[in-house]
Amino acid sequence: MTVPVITIDGPGGSGKGTIAHELAARLGWHCLDSGALYRITAVMGERRGIALDDEPALVALVNTLPILFEAGRILVDGTDLADAIRSEAAGTGASRVGALPGLRAALLQRQRDFASPPGLVADGRDMGTVVFPAAPLKVYLTASAEERANRRYNQLINKGEGVSLPALLEDIRARDERDIARPVAPLRPAEDAVHIDSTAMTIREVVDTVLAEAARRGLFAQAG
Numbered sequence: 623m624t625v626p627v628i629t630i631d632g633p634g635g636s637g638k639g640t641i642a643h644e645l646a647a648r649l650g651w652h653c654l655d656s657g658a659l660y661r662i663t664a665v666m667g668e669r670r671g672i673a674l675d676d677e678p679a680l681v682a683l684v685n686t687l688p689i690l691f692e693a694g695r696i697l698v699d700g701t702d703l704a705d706a707i708r709s710e711a712a713g714t715g716a717s718r719v720g721a722l723p724g725l726r727a728a729l730l731q732r733q734r735d736f737a738s739p740p741g742l743v744a745d746g747r748d749m750g751t752v753v754f755p756a757a758p759l760k761v762y763l764t765a766s767a768e769e770r771a772n773r774r775y776n777q778l779i780n781k782g783e784g785v786s787l788p789a790l791l792e793d794i795r796a797r798d799e800r801d802i803a804r805p806v807a808p809l810r811p812a813e814d815a816v817h818i819d820s821t822a823m824t825i826r827e828v829v830d831t832v833l834a835e836a837a838r839r840g841l842f843a844q845a846g
C-alpha cells in the first residue's frame with residue numbers, strides 16, 4: 623500500500639518545522655523531523671566522546687541508538703533530548719555529521735519507516751530528492767537569510783538564550799553554504815517541487831497554500 627507523503631525541504635529557518643507540524647496536525651498525519659535525527663547524532667556523539675568526523679563510530683552509534691518520538695518528547699536511550707538538540711551548537715554539529723555519506727545512508731531506512739497510514743509530512747533537506755523521491759507533493763520552502771536570522775533570533779531570545787543577530791546571520795549563511803555545497807544529498811529543490819517563499823507570508827498562509835496543493839492532487843478528501 624502506498625502511504626501519501628508530503629515533503630518539505632529548504633534551508634534552516636525557512637519555517638519548515640512549524641509548517642510540517644501544523645500540516646500534519648491539520649491532516650491527522652504523522653510528522654518526521656529529519657533534522658532531529660542529525661541533531662541527535664551530533665549531541666549523542668559528543669556526549670559519548672566521538673569526534674564528529676569519525677564516520678564508522680557515528681554509524682555504529684545510530685545503528686544501535688533507541689530513539690522514540692512521543693508527544694513533544696524525544697527519548698534517546700531513555701533521556702529526553704527535545705531541548706538539548708535545539709541549541710545552536712547541536713545545529714552546527716548536525717550540519718557536520720550530515721556531510722558524512724555513510725551516516726546519511728545509515729539514517730535512510732529509519733526515516734522511511736515513518737511513512738505509515740494515513741500519511742506523512744516529512745521535513746528536512748533531502749526529503750523530496752533522496753528519502754521520498756516518489757512523494758506526490760514536494761515543497762521547497764525558502765525565506766531570505768535576514769528573515770531566517772530574525773526568526774531564529776526571536777526564538778532564542780524567547781528561550782532566554784543570549785545571542786547576537788549578526789552572528790546568527792553569519793551562522794545561517796555558513797550552514798546554507800555547507801548544506802548546498804556538500805557532495806552527498808546537497809540542499810536543492812527536487813525537480814518537481816512547488817517553491818514557496820515564506821519571507822512575507824504568515825504560517826497560516828503557507829499551510830493553506832500547501833493544503834490547497836495537496837487537495838489539488840487528491841491527497842485527502844477535503845481541502846482543509
Ligand code: C5P
Pocket residue numbers: 634635656657658660661713716717718720721745746747748749797801
Ligand atoms: O532542520 P534542522 O535545522 O534541524 O537541521 C540541522 C542540520 O541537519 C542541517 O543544517 C543539515 O545540515 C542537517 N540535515 C540534513 N538533512 C536533513 C535534515 C537536516 O543534512 N534531512
